[in-house]
Amino acid sequence: METRKFTCLGCPVGCSLTVYIENGEVVKVEGNQCNIGIDFAKQEVKDPRRKVTTTVKIRNGVHPLLPVYTDKPFPKGMIMELVKELRKIEVEAPVKMGDMILENALGTGVNIIASRTIKRKE
Amino acid sequence: MEKFDVIVIGAGVVGAMIARELSRFELSVAVIEKESDVCMGTTSANTAIVHAGYDPVPGTLKAELNVRGNKLWDQVAFELGIPFKRTGDYVIGIGPEEVKGVEKIYERGKQNGVIGIEMLGRDEVLSRLPYLNKDVSVAMFAYTGGITDPFQATFAPMENAVMNGVKLYLNTAFEDFIFDGKKIIGIKTNKGEFLSNWVINAAGLYSDFVMHKANLHPEFKITPRKGEYYVFDRNEFTIPDVLFPTPTELTKGIMVTTTIHGNTIIGPNAHDVEDKEDKANTPEGLDEVFKGASKLVPQISLRHVIAIFAGLRPTGNARTPNPAIDYHHDYLIEARPDMGILNLAGIESPGLASSPAIAERVVELLKDSGLELKEKKDFNPIRKPRRRFRDMTNEERANLVKMNPLYGRIICRCEYVTEGEIIDEIHAPVPALTYDAIKRRTWLGTGRCQGAFDTPRVVEILSRELGVSPLEVTKKGDNSYFLLRKTKEVEDER
């Protein structure tokens, strides 16, 4: 049986979890104050994911950069590759908050969405 | 190759005042300065005091030029629009053991011909300065002591000089002299050669280097003497007076003083260093300053410090010309007409106070050396002071903004410096081309937030006005870039 310790990222409390793993499956979780901890532990062991926020270039907007976010948590191991891909993108102003910037990023099924509206430069 | 009648090496307050005096005459004059702006050497970091003249050893050049210079400050400040206030200053004696020291200073003042000095007893001092250490024994008050802005004291004469035809070459560093036999006929710089009949060495910390290149005074050496300071938030802590401690042989001592901008500063200590560019603050130095200041004003707390800085005095080892005076740290001000060079070396405190008198003395020496000084008919001695939004009444502000909306956009929130004023400085006769240059002229970035709010905006304005990318904007010239690349341009991904 394998034991791992990590912090739950499910909410700002950040419980310290002790996770017991057998044959790659989570069999017990200790230290959690709610069920979010259990779900997090299972996900973190199987396929750790993180929400990613960054910016992409935007042409002819009131700012040179558009902040964006992942609509679902993204595979942790592919984050650096994701931001590298996003650095190549340049969108055209105007862009509305909620607009799809990149669909199914790196084939993960996670979409990249505009965090705000950026108007066209006058 | 450009040929000039006179080249001045160094654009600190001494070089600037000299250039301004020379611009009165039918002479072609150039000033060369190795930094990206004027006033980046000793003049950029000191206590900004226009000394009364009681401190220097009687019979020295320092004493003579200090007292003369102090007298000239009203006229110079008026003509050139330099902020200047005769606040008067105090020399404080703490405890019975310092009484003799203060009395000695009083005697010196009398000997040096300083007018308006008086001794005050303990009760009188405490009634004027209630925050003072209660162990004060005696004090001396000098009516003629004053405070000024050393940056304006350099920009203003330099600008007036440029307006009257002097050429200023920044980023131009002296390297060597060009000789014709014994006579100096020009200088070599990192930007090429300049020919001239006379060279005036006002190179401050590097005045020994320049002299040695002319094979003059090999025994003369500049020892950089560092002095550190604390600056306080003027909304939280102010001492409205100019306070000196009882001086030692080495230094006037650690002061607690107001400044022309209203901030209170404490310092400087005195500590010799090797490197002429070592203006780093040290924990020991800062500690010494705090202890020294606390002796005068016990309730000083570092809670409201908003800035720290350090300056370097160009302390020299020149003997006083008068053989009867045994003093070895006097000013060296000497003309060599046979060579065509005039050296000014070791101009430490009271250099700022003496600067108008030093410039006057230089003109005399050049005249005595045979240089023809024909007065310009169209010399304009007046340089108008800059309009400062933060010093205006609301009515004046409203009018200013109506006239030019750029004065309505506040860039430095803490010191109320407007975009209009910044643009004025970027395009002035002595232009501000870096963040620190704008800071020295407008006092931007010196407040509570120390530039956190204004820096991105100033970078944008400099980039726009100078027509360069924001990546090329610097803090103080050279490689002091603010920004190193665009967010999306990573090197190994290009």
Place this chain on the structure above:
Amino acid sequence: MKDRYDVVVIGSGPGGLAAAISAKKEGAESVLIIERDKEPGGILNQCIHNGFGVEIFKEDLPGPSYAERFVNEAESLGIEFMLDSMVLEVTPQKKIYATSKWYGFKEIEATAIVFAMGARERTRAQIRIPGFRPAGVYTAGSAQRFVNIEGFMPGKRFVILGSGDIGMIMARRLTLEGAKVERVLEIMPFLTGLTRNYVQCLQDFNIPLQLSHTVNRILGKNRVEAIESVQVDENFNPIKGTEEIIPADTLLLSVGLIPENELSRKVGVKMDSLIQGPFVDEEMQTSIPGIFAAGNVVHIFDLVDWVTEAGFTAGKGAARFVKETKEKSEFVKLVPGNNIHHIVPQYLKKDALQNGPAKLMMRVIKPMEEKVWVELSDGKNLITRKLERYVRPGEMVILTVPQKAYDDVKKAKELIVSIEKFGG
């Protein structure tokens, strides 16, 4: 833009936006937000990370999204914005002096004011780091603005002082944009930010954190060349021999926020020196009635959602103050109407008629040689009137307001006297 507003809010960050919205919803008619940046949203515009709105919206939003929701609501409610404008002074009489390239130098009167100026960052000098003063020393917030909004990296190799959330979040941000964060130093023996941020900003990216460490010296004359770190003892004194030179070109300072209260101090509200913010009551009202404060300007908050709540409270209080001021107003103004040059007295106390009738004395502008009514109304309803055979500028016209008009006068917002033709 007007010269007078019921409520003026200074700052359009989360505190200011919430205060303006709540003031409008609670009945303030004219609400203005003055903002020094070119767009509203305050610091949220550069906080592109998520974690906002978990309480208020039950969603996990990035900062700009959170801001945009409130900006949209404010705009749809008819709240006015004065952008790229700096407030220079607020007087105890609630006059505001502001300056801007677009609007010029303006004097604005407000019935109630909400201070929402936020906080500034602690600087290098305040923590007294020795060494040179080269380019490349930034507060974390300044760096954040450059990276996320201006589009420039302030450096390539970073050392971060302070394990607060802003520092850790910037560590991640910089790493995602291709920079190298060499070290995070924290002078306390514990993490000062959230543990989850330690995990997802430092641990995830293998950025080393050293507790009980600080910056001993900054090296580099023109641009930062290295940071000398040092370990500290339990009294925060450097331990000799533990110095380490870390090559870097940038130092980021994340060493605390200070409420930005220059305007509060100048107007004279009572300040709590312990937290460097104004004393406020449960309505977020300061010691000057009608001046409220919300957000980081009062004390440093941890969650933006709570700033929004505080803003709602302050806005509600401001609206309450405006309503009471209008009702409690002791005086009602007499306004010259048709063909009236002036009226004396210019003001009546609201309960003036309690003690007897009130005599109004007028001069007309033009002569009318015919029968006319001299009428007193509250703008909607006629209160009293008198018939005159003629009116001439050279002769004073008198109208007596009878005691029975007491109620009408008391609830009037203003009283208008005018000359109307008889029978027309």
